[in-house]
Amino acid sequence: MAEVLTVEALSAGYRGRIVVRGIDLSLRRGDILGLLGANGSGKSTLIRAVTGQIPLIGGSVAIDGIELAAAPERAKAGFGLAIEPHELPATLSGRQYIELVASIRGCAPDDLPTDDLPGGDLLERLDLRRWIDRPIAEYSLGTRAKIAIVAALLGRPPLLIFDETLNGLDPVAAWEVKRVIAALCASGRHAAIVSTHVVEAVPALCNRAVLMADGSLSQSWDAAQLAEAGRVPGAFEDSVMQALRMRAAA
């Protein structure tokens, strides 16, 4: 299967200061990668570099086979990023925001991957219908996160990126979103990166995980290791905490 994301020897940072370095990563359709790390470990910087929000200092990023540096607009069509809630255009209504993103992506506002989802209508499942015509400024953090998630799925991009998006959701919405991500990736048409501090959610949701520390990938888990860790309650969290403590002590 072709790789949806290929990151090679990536170094990136701010104003010439390197924050993440030497990152090699690849994702195929069906993969759900859990991106873990302490605050300031470089998770968000890595996501900003992969989504073209900051320039690469070294290395390369290719999305669905298209080099981000060479053809940024074409490459960006290959992923859907759930924007951080505070960065949504607060004055637009949820519907207008969805129409804005749909018109940028050149798809219909209802072009969501509903065929791959059990239970159909995403807006209904995320309890967004009663909010959709209100300005985003009136939304709670969780409702903003939901609208950002729906917008990320518009046009069915092969790579879905969620940067701590699950953190602000209520339990029902978080459960629904995890089911949606799992179902979409199980369809074999999408891959997902889920950056989160909710370590215990990773073995249940993801089939791969990486731990970032000091701007580089310090440990990774494949599907078998995650499945193994998921069998014993707390085992995966223990291994992550151990790795973090070892890193802090070093």
Place this chain on the structure above:
Amino acid sequence: MRHDGLVLILLWRELVAGLRAMRRRDLAWIALGGGGLLAYAIADIVIALHAAAPKLRDDQLLWMLGLPITFAALGCLAGNAMSRLCLSRAFAPFLKALPLASAERRRMAGVGTFALGLPFTLMIAMSAGFACAVIGKPLAQAWGLGAAILFALGFGTAALWRLRRPRLVLDEAASQVTQVGRSWLRRLDRARPSWLSSWAWKLPAGHIRPSWKLAAAGLLLALAAIVGAWASLAGHSAGPAAVAGLAGGILVFMLGLRCQPLGSPVLRTAPIGFTHVWLRLVQLPLQLSLAFFLLPAGAALAAEPSAWSVPVASGLWLLVLNGAYAVFGAYFLNAPFVAMLSFAGALAYASYETLEYGRTVLIGLAALVFFLWHRTRQRYRNG
């Protein structure tokens, strides 16, 4: 009160953080390039004042009316801007939970405003006194003091008016969530990408909020267009209407252009290029600008049909100036007022130097516009 200096502390910290966030190379450019330019400008002004000294010394209208009004108006503008700045910090969302009464916050803002006003007043006093000394005006120091008093009066009046009504600032923030009026833009704003102008203009859910400011601006612009048209028709000359069309057209464009979506990750992580977004943001203000231009231009043509080239040239200049301002607006995407001031400053400076060095100076202005466009595009692509 122990909180009185809070607004100043916040502003100081923001300034320090802003300077620290800048690259040393950029800081050096600003300090050396800006310093050099300032020194050159001062030298140039001193020479110009020297040359015009006899005329300036005896111009009664200038000393009795022109300068007092200018200093008072400058004071009003500065007082309004500084009090708004301080009020926005005193009523900042992150201070909401603190046990500070509204009166206390207003006092904090007041202390900040007047502390910021002091250096401005000193600068006005020194500049006016220095200029009077250069042209050999008797009692130069007294004139400097007078200018400072007028500036301070204007500053204080505007600041006190604003500080007694912090609701005006707060209402603007609240208007983001209030739907008032009708979504008149619905048809116009559905060009791809849709709703971009509503976002840029911060219209709550695309609804235009009627306000006295909007009505007053519309009325003034309509009046300017009618007066310009009337002057041309009465005098059978294309000039006045063409100038009114050009000046009003660029003003409408400057007031209408908002580019803050260019800084949002919503667009920067989407499959859409800078030029596409920029052109889309320019589209609606340009339509409004040209709509305003049509009435005076039509009157100019009717008043003097043989001088058809005057309104045509005026229209072409309007397009060129709108294009140039669109670049400034995109560069200063979060500060439209700074964009307007910078653009007006660049135009005024280029016009002044053109008198001395001829039209080759316009190449410098064009280079500046291109440089700003390039930097804005780079920022959009690379953060």
